[in-house]
Amino acid sequence: MKEVTVHDKVFELYISAEKIQARVDEIGKAISEEFRGRNPLFVSILNGSFVFTADIMRACEMDCEVSFVKLSSYQGTETTGKIKTLIGLDSNIAGREVIILEDIVDTGNTLTHFLEILDTYDPKSVTLVSLLTKPEVLKDRVKVDQIGFEIPNKFVVGYGLDYDGLARNLKDIYQLKGG
Ligand code: 5GP
DSSP states (O other), X not given: OOEEEETTEEEEEEEOHHHHHHHHHHHHHHHHHHHTTXXXXXXXXXXXXXXXXXXXXXXXXXXXXXXXXXXXXXXTTEEOSSOOEEESOOGGGTTOEEEEEEEEESSSHHHHXXXXXXXXXXXXXXXXXXXXXXXXXXXXXXXXXXXXXXXXXXXXXXXXXXXXXXXXXXXXXXXXXXX
């Protein structure tokens, strides 16, 4: 089994680049069939979603636009654990069909908070797409419309996902070994 060491931890191959690409192509096709002729706006949540976003956009055969947003959990120098600010969203959301692109939905807290903020910008519709979800943790807190892979509650890296800043550049997805 292929393994990588990131900082102090060992990860093993979990989803190959080929499998990811095949699933991304399927999702891109489904989105294209649903949204063709409607010029949806992809809203990609940074940092982790940048790789998924690039691949999803190229798997879509229709007019579409993209915007990147970043959620910051800091206010001043204090970490509150609560998401406080949103960078990058502007008024061009109003009346648009928005497709949110997430790398992974874990507890759903990030997405729930983001959806509340997004709502104040008055989108016409909101569709949620996440490459990964952890159903054991998420339960039915948020309904994700398109899911790439449902995975167990184990930490993963690669394909945009990091462990303390590293491993975003790995082509495959790796799962923490053991733990
Ligand atoms: P949530 O708010 O849904 O609990 O967490 C969402 C965020 O937590 C993701 O966007 C991601 O940044 C981080 N996260 C959750 N699970 C994992 C994981 O297994 N690996 C990595 N690299 N990040 C994760």
